[in-house]
Amino acid sequence: MRVALLDDYQDVALRLVDWSALGPESEVVALHEHIADKDALVSALAGFDVVMAMRERTAFPRDVLERLPDLRLIVTAGMGNRVIDVDAARELGKTVCGTRVHGRGTAELTWGLIISLLRNIPREHAAVLDGKWQVSLGVPLEGSVLGVIGLGNLGSAVARVANAFDMEVLAWSENLTADRATAAGATLVSKDELLRRADVVTVHQVLSRRTRGLLGAAELALMKPTAYLVNTSRGPIVDELALAEALREGRIAGAGLDVFDVEPLPADHPFRQLDNILLTPHIGYVTRDTYSLWYGDAIEDIWAFYAGTPVRELGGRPA
Numbered sequence: 001m002r003v004a005l006l007d008d009y010q011d012v013a014l015r016l017v018d019w020s021a022l023g024p025e026s027e028v029v030a031l032h033e034h035i036a037d038k039d040a041l042v043s044a045l046a047g048f049d050v051v052m053a054m055r056e057r058t059a060f061p062r063d064v065l066e067r068l069p070d071l072r073l074i075v076t077a078g079m080g081n082r083v084i085d086v087d088a089a090r091e092l093g094k095t096v097c098g099t100r101v102h103g104r105g106t107a108e109l110t111w112g113l114i115i116s117l118l119r120n121i122p123r124e125h126a127a128v129l130d131g132k133w134q135v136s137l138g139v140p141l142e143g144s145v146l147g148v149i150g151l152g153n154l155g156s157a158v159a160r161v162a163n164a165f166d167m168e169v170l171a172w173s174e175n176l177t178a179d180r181a182t183a184a185g186a187t188l189v190s191k192d193e194l195l196r197r198a199d200v201v202t203v204h205q206v207l208s209r210r211t212r213g214l215l216g217a218a219e220l221a222l223m224k225p226t227a228y229l230v231n232t233s234r235g236p237i238v239d240e241l242a243l244a245e246a247l248r249e250g251r252i253a254g255a256g257l258d259v260f261d262v263e264p265l266p267a268d269h270p271f272r273q274l275d276n277i278l279l280t281p282h283i284g285y286v287t288r289d290t291y292s293l294w295y296g297d298a299i300e301d302i303w304a305f306y307a308g309t310p311v312r313e314l315g316g317r318p319a
Contacts, residue, residue, distance in 0.1 A: 003050040005030040007057040017295040022302060034264060042067045052298050056081055057263065062088035075301045077294040079312065086314050095305055096314045099297035106284030107157035110232045113256030114200055117228050117278055141165040147198030148186060151176055155204035156184040170194045173205065195222040200230060207234035217242040220252065228254050232284045235260040244270040247277055258284050
């Protein structure tokens, strides 16, 4: 049995869990570089029986799956993966299984970005290294208004932390009720009111047809010039070109982004030319405990599949 572990950027996959548990007949190979080209991906995975996909970093559409006749099992980190064509996999006799999820690392990173933006931590750090001292004025959290777009598990966790900072919390999503907002320590408002009033807007929506481009030029124009936007959800929820223009022209104060339309972020992306933006490489879920859980569950998935009793099998979903 040959197992490929994709997108192991940090070179940790083979060290976090004991892959020898799969038995002496198995070969486990970690691939550290992202493979975006379909032909290159098919070539790299030729002859592998099992592939573990790290979240949605690598897509498996039908035309790729059709060219991998030896592939029998795909394990994805987490219990959902929009870039794997699960229906096509099933039709081709391939099984797709997931793993459990761990903690609220993305909510924690959200606060890291918010505090770093409002207190200018990256800029002050660079200034100290450069021999300077106190080069900016921060914005306090206390008394500020946080606007949470999407009040699910992660959005609610972010809202509760805001309460501890004595911030006013506004919330909106298409199906959010006033009672659910109140339970998370937030006030339900319209999307437009949230954008107009918030000092910080944070996005916690699932990417779908409804949410793609949810925040475009018109929505960004509603925000205050002193406001910040944080997105740790999915890149395409925010119109990147509209955001880059708003930042470049100073129509909003800044942005903190962990997610992008194309990942890794292209070298010529306009975000790289801005000085009022804070970028992290989609690390909301990238913690030691999370990875250990995912890789450990992958071993369990592989054993169960070869025993004829797959666990955590994914069902098909609309593209």
